[in-house]
Amino acid sequence: MNIGLVGVGTVGSAVADILEKNKALIAARAGKEIRILKGVVKNIARKRELPFPVISNYKEITEDKEIDVVVELMGGVDAAYDVIKSALANKKAVITANKALLAYHRYDLQKLLNGAPFGFEASVAGGIPIIxxxxxxxxxxxxxxxxxxxxxxxxxxxxxxxxxxxxxxxxxxxxxxxxxxxxxxxxxxxxxxxxxxxxxxxxxxxxxxxxxxxxxxxxxxxxxxxxxxxxxxxxxxxxxxxxxxxxxxxxxxxxxxxxxxxxxxxxxxxxxxxxxxxxxxxxxxxxxxxPGAGGEATASSVIADLIAIARGEQTPMLGFSSGGEGGITLAKKDDIESKYYLRVLVEDMAGVLARIAQVLANNNISIDTVLQRKKRVQKEWANLLLSTHIARETDINEAMREIATLGFVKSPPVMLRIDV
Ligand SMILES: NC(=O)c1ccc[n+]([C@@H]2O[C@H](COP(=O)([O-])OP(=O)(O)OC[C@H]3O[C@@H](n4cnc5c(N)ncnc54)[C@H](OP(=O)(O)O)[C@@H]3O)[C@@H](O)[C@H]2O)c1
Structure with a gap:
């Protein structure tokens, strides 16, 4: 099986290296030899020790009849999207590690596949086979x-x-x-x-x-x-x-x-x-x-996709052959629910906690625990540390806005979510 590497940087050069060093093992697993015919780089003048020629025009890979798989490892969104569209138009199988591209165009690409295998194991968590x-x-x-x-x-x-x-x-x-x-x-x-x-x-x-x-x-x-x-x-x-x-x-x-x-x-x-x-x-x-990154770990996932393609394995790109999970939709950001931790730097005086508790209660938020800490550098100030029961994002945001306007609050309050 012949491949073209579009991008021979950290990940691309590790792919080339592992394909060479573990050649016999990979061929035994894939059922055939996997050969890199050429690579695309930006800086063609830079001297590199590679066992294949490098060029600057990706079309010499995506339109090459000898090449079966185009491996996009250059990064970026628009230019990488052009490379992959060209590869698919020329009926090549495609592999990419490009999460930024997939975050925007995975559904567009799914429509363009026309039966071509498409691997992206390396795009999430580097060497972990989570896809x-x-x-x-x-x-x-x-x-x-x-x-x-x-x-x-x-x-x-x-x-x-x-x-x-x-x-x-x-x-x-x-x-x-x-x-x-x-x-x-x-x-x-x-x-x-x-x-x-x-x-x-x-x-x-x-x-x-x-x-x-x-x-x-x-x-x-x-x-x-x-x-x-x-x-x-x-x-x-x-x-x-x-x-x-x-x-x-x-x-x-x-x-x-x-x-x-x-x-x-x-x-x-x-x-x-x-x-x-x-x-x-x-x-x-x-x-x-x-390992979620690094040349070799990420290349390990790219090569797993190459082996799958060489074996003729064909799975639906995004995991569903038809329909989806059945009516599941994205929750609005405001409706997200969590427990929260709040830190409010206040003037250390009577009634402060009661006033903050009132703002929280007015926004449907109930307090779980409270702690008060003197500010070391400024003795008349204190940090109020609160944790809440489950509340809605929209409510906590409104409460934070209101708390920030209270006269005794010395800096914008800090909010962190508590994982439950
Ligand atoms: N590095 C990681 O640990 C890791 C982990 C997971 C996923 N990824 C993803 O893998 C992809 C590659 O990452 P990388 O770290 O290997 O990047 P990199 O080291 O910067 O390598 C990029 C390669 O693409 C070439 N290139 C860049 N723009 C180009 C253009 N416009 N035309 C032609 N060639 C171009 C570069 O050429 P030159 O050699 O001439 O500069 C270089 O060979 C990215 O999508 C990244 O998000 C990386």
Whole structure:
């Protein structure tokens, strides 16, 4: 089977390397040899040690009659979409690791397939075979929830901030130094990368055609030492979670930092590793753990797709042969329900707690626990730490707005969701 690599960077060169090093094993599994005929790169002048020629025009791959599979590993949305459309128009099988492209165009691509195999195992959680688990292994189940740590950069930073009590900026600098965070990290720490992956998983579980703007996405930006201390003291750890949760016929999709019980499996995923819990109505909870990024781990998933194509395996791209999960629709952001943790910096005087409790009650929110902490640097100020029972997103947002306007409140209140 002949392939063309469009993009020979971190992942593309690892694909080439593994195909060479594990050649005999892969051929035995695939039932045929898999050969790279050529690759496309941007900077054609750069010297590279590759056992195949590189070119700059992708059409020399997508229109080449000798090539059976086009592997898109260049990234970006529009240019990659053009490459894949050209490959499909020329009746090639396609593999991509491009979650950003799939977050926007997976349903458009599904319409263009015309029977062509389309693999994207590498697009979510790098080396973890979560796409196959949802499409195949868990096929008998209604999926009740998916809860994942699917951005290694955020998880690395949170792990370090909690274990070493370093600041957000220090953790980011460390992550960049180790190559875990991009020079522009906003995509990862803003939650967008995890959101793209969550949208792909939600299609496989529920056939939900949502785009990033349709779902709740919150980054790490506002975490402080006080929140981390509170979490520690009450048996929580803070994780950035991507969550799909079905309640009745509605599914909520969201990415945000959350307080997670230290006893849960997901709390134990540290550093750059990824972990995903999937609950099926028949199987119960299943859990997937492994490297979510890196050249070799991601290439491992790309090659799994190549082997499947070589074997002639053909599964519906988004996991459903016809219809979907049956009337399941996306919940509105405002209707999402959670328990919440609030931190309000106040002037330390009588009546403050009663006034805040009143605002919460007026917005249908009942308080679970309350703690008061003196602010170390400013003795006449105190942090009020509250946790709530289950409440609606729209109510908590309104309460936060009202609390921010109270005269004795010294800075905008902080809200974190508590994972239940
Ligand atoms: N890296 C990971 O750990 C990881 C994990 C999961 C998924 N992914 C996904 O895998 C894809 C590739 O990631 P990567 O980390 O391998 O990226 P990368 O190291 O930046 O490599 C990109 C490759 O594509 C080429 N390229 C970029 N724009 C091009 C253009 N307009 N025309 C022709 N060639 C172009 C580059 O050429 P030059 O070599 O000349 O620069 C390079 O060879 C992305 O969609 C990414 O989201 C990556």
């Amino acid at each position: 196959r688990a949802l499409k195949e292994g868990l096929g008998a189940n209604h999926i009740e929830s998916i809860k994942g740590i699917i951005n290694g950069t955020c998880n690395y930073m949170l792990t370090r901030m909690q274990a070493k009590r370093i600041t957000f900026d220090q953790a980011l600098k460390e992550a960049q130094g180790l190559g875990y965070a991009e020079a522009d990290p906003s995509f990862d720490i803003g939650g967008f990368d995890a959101a793209h992956k969550l949208l792909i998983l939600a299609s496989l579980a529920y056939d939900i055609d949502a785009k990033p703007d349709d779902i709740l996405i919150e980054g790490l930006g506002h975490l402080s030492d006080e929140d981390i201390e509170f979490a520690e003291e009450f048996g929580y750890t803070i994780k950035s979670l991507a969550i799909a949760k079905k309640v009745g016929s509605k599914v909520s999709l969201r990415v945000h930092p959350a307080l997670v019980s230290k006893k849960s499996m997901i709390a134990k995923i540290d550093g750059v590793m990824n972990g995903i819990s999937v609950v099926g109505d028949k199987v119960g909870e299943t859990f997937y753990y492994g």
